[in-house]
Amino acid sequence: xxxxxxxxxxxxxxxxxxxxxxxxxxxxxxxxxxxxxxxxxxxxxxxxxxxxxxxxxxxxxxxxxxxxxxxxxxxxxxxxxxxxxxxxxxxxxxxxxxxxxxxxxxxxxxxxxxxx
Numbered sequence: 001x002x003x004x005x006x007x008x009x010x011x012x013x014x015x016x017x018x019x020x021x022x023x024x025x026x027x028x029x030x031x032x033x034x035x036x037x038x039x040x041x042x043x044x045x046x047x048x049x050x051x052x053x054x055x056x057x058x059x060x061x062x063x064x065x066x067x068x069x070x071x072x073x074x075x076x077x078x079x080x081x082x083x084x085x086x087x088x089x090x091x092x093x094x095x096x097x098x099x100x101x102x103x104x105x106x107x108x109x110x111x112x113x114x115x116x
Contacts (some may be wrong), residue, residue, distance in 0.1 A: 008038040008102075009037060009106075010035065010036070011037065011102050011105060013034060013035065014033040014037075016033055016043075016044070017033045017036075017060075018032065018033070018060055019031050019041075019057060019060075020059070021045065021049075021055050021056070021058075022056055022088070023054070023055060024056065025056060025058075028058065029047050030052065031044065032044045033044045033059055034083075035104065036059075036098075038041030038052075038088075038095045038096075038098045038099040038102060039095075040070060040085060040086050040087040040088050041057060041085070041086050041088075042083065042086075043082070043086070044081050044083050044084075045081060045082060046080070046082070047082075048079045049072050049082070050072070051072055051073075051074075051075050052071055052072060053072050054089075055069070055070055055086060055091060056068070057070055057088075058071055061098070061101045061105060062101055062104060062105055062108075064101050066094070066101075068094055068098070069089045070086040070088040070089055071087055071089065072084050072086055073085050073087045
């Protein structure tokens with residue numbers, strides 16, 4: 001039996017997508033997002049955020065911009081940077097919109113693999 005406790009499916013990117021994370025829109029830093037779900041994301045950055053800090057995450061998926069609030073729930077120190085996991089505090093409208101985009105992304109990704 002699987003021990004997967006996730007509420008939403010997660011998309012892992014072969015090449016990280018670029019996004020911005022910050023304490024406010026004025027204090028954003030560029031980050032590499034390695035995986036994404038309607039419930040949160042995983043990113044790497046050089047900036048040292050505090051665990052449980054509230055952040056704003058901005059990114060684009062298939063040309064659709066997203067700006068979601070969340071909190072850092074995991075922090076792992078790496079050799080040259082940090083890896084963070086963020087849990088979104090998004091309302092149903094944002095989660096639904098992101099879920100649809102992730103589903104479309106997965107379908108396109110599978111079709112491109114099948115057609116190669």
